[in-house]
Amino acid sequence: MAEAAIELRNLKKYFNVGKGPGGAKAYAKAVDDITLTINKGEVVGLVGESGSGKTTLARVILRLTSITGGQVIFNGVDLAKASRDDMKKMRTDVSVVFQDPASNLNPRETVMSSIMRPLVLHGTSKAEAKQKAIDALGLVKMDTRYLYSYPHQLSGGQLQRIAIARALVMNPKVMILDEPTSALDISVQAQILNLLLDLQESLKLTYLVITHDLNVIRYISDRIAVMYLGRLVEYGPTEEVIGNPRHPYTKGLMAASPILNPHDRGKEKYMMEGEPGSLINLPTGCHFNPRCPYATDRCRSELPQDVRISPLHQVACFLQEEFSIDK
Ligand SMILES: Nc1ncnc2c1ncn2[C@@H]1O[C@H](COP(=O)(O)OP(=O)(O)O)[C@@H](O)[C@H]1O
Ligand SMILES: [Mg+2]
Numbered sequence: 001m002a003e004a005a006i007e008l009r010n011l012k013k014y015f016n017v018g019k020g021p022g023g024a025k026a027y028a029k030a031v032d033d034i035t036l037t038i039n040k041g042e043v044v045g046l047v048g049e050s051g052s053g054k055t056t057l058a059r060v061i062l063r064l065t066s067i068t069g070g071q072v073i074f075n076g077v078d079l080a081k082a083s084r085d086d087m088k089k090m091r092t093d094v095s096v097v098f099q100d101p102a103s104n105l106n107p108r109e110t111v112m113s114s115i116m117r118p119l120v121l122h123g124t125s126k127a128e129a130k131q132k133a134i135d136a137l138g139l140v141k142m143d144t145r146y147l148y149s150y151p152h153q154l155s156g157g158q159l160q161r162i163a164i165a166r167a168l169v170m171n172p173k174v175m176i177l178d179e180p181t182s183a184l185d186i187s188v189q190a191q192i193l194n195l196l197l198d199l200q201e202s203l204k205l206t207y208l209v210i211t212h213d214l215n216v217i218r219y220i221s222d223r224i225a226v227m228y229l230g231r232l233v234e235y236g237p238t239e240e241v242i243g244n245p246r247h248p249y250t251k252g253l254m255a256a257s258p259i260l261n262p263h264d265r266g267k268e269k270y271m272m273e274g275e276p277g278s279l280i281n282l283p284t285g286c287h288f289n290p291r292c293p294y295a296t297d298r299c300r301s302e303l304p305q306d307v308r309i310s311p312l313h314q315v316a317c318f319l320q321e322e323f324s325i326d327k
Contacts, residue, residue: 002039005174005206006061009035010070013053013060017280028279030056032230033070035306036314040173043200043207045221045238047214047253049276052227054210058176061208062096074174092122095167097160099179104163105151111137112147115166122170136165140195157188161195168199174206181216193220214257218242223312226250229277229287232306236313246315246323248292286317294319 013031030053038044046054059065061072063079072079074094077086098104105114112133119129134144140161151159160180167175180196181189197220200207211217217224217238224241226234226249234247245251252272274291277283286304289295298318306314309323 002042004037004073005040005042005075006038006208007073008037008061008070009073011035011057011060011067011072012069013056013065014068026280029230029282030279031060031068034227034232035070036225036232036235038174038206038208040206041204042223043197043209043221044223044225045217046208046210046225046227047212047217048227050212051229051276051279053230053279054227055178057227058096058178058208058210062094062176063090092170093172094174094176095170095172096176096178097163097167097180099182104166105159107151109150110147111149111151111154111162114162115169118166118170132169133165136169137162139168139199140165155188156184157192160184160192164192164195164199168203172205174208175200176208176210178210179212180209182211182213189216196220214242214253226253229279229282231287231316232314233288233317234313234315236310236315240310240313246309246313246320247288247317248294248319249288252291 011031011034012029014027014029017026017028019026034057046057048054056065060067067080074090077090079087079090082090112130115133115136116129119132120126124132133147137144137147142158142161142165146154146158154162177196181192184192193216196207199205209217209220221238223236224238225232226241226247228249234241234245234250241250242254245254249272256272272291273293277287277290283290283300285298285300285302286292286295289299292299296318304316304318306316307320307324308314308326309320310325
């Protein structure tokens, strides 16, 4: 039986965005009622168009922003009820790498002091922290001569390696990687992805990797989670989601990817209609219904709940109800 590293239960994060029509408070429901489990040792890829709430989800898990509702359960402990010690442990057990190296590293600090900082903040001696910084640099395959470099002296790929080294220095069990390669050149992207996969295996890490790049997702993930306007629409094993997407939005995403479908050139295919909607003026019913070729009256009035269609595969679509294994 797989053990859960992170469980999200009906997780919500709403941002107050002023007044709506009639003076009622308006919210951007960036994360809306998301329930999913990430098992230990699993690589989960989270995909969705820009503005769908992926970064917000990461920030809620990391407690970089408050929760509006629901629960984040880490290693069986509900973080809302966690003791100070549990919370402290969670902060070292879960680390993060953001897309933009500039937001990961302080431009006025050397590589060494950037990597050492989390350790020093946790009371590790300078000498030990220095040794650990050297070890971490080894893990990301960088020479120790870079210890005295400043961020502006390094390439994008090198900066991302340093950010990964710093994320590893506290011996985390879970890493959240938000668009870790999106700012890099293609050739460098592959190196960083391979490095991340090697580290995941050798250190037995659990990853949540956020990206809008389906090719990256397919390459690295065991399971794929798909978000659309704040909601999780599909979550399942990579081969199932890529090979046989079940939610109409996932189908649209897959069909729109030329790299996933190199033989489809010139063939007619299912193309998603319309622009991605806005979190502020959400339609009633399923958020995807205005773009969905299968939408019915029910889809325009009722929000679909998650349907389990295989033990590790859930889809939030009325069309899948007949395939539920929980019936
Ligand atoms: N600090 C904030 N204040 C108000 N709204 C926010 C804030 N952060 C995010 N949002 C809203 O959440 C939406 C989703 O943002 P984000 O999580 O960054 O999406 P993604 O990472 O998928 O591109 C944004 O389009 C915006 O409407
Ligand atoms: Mg983002």
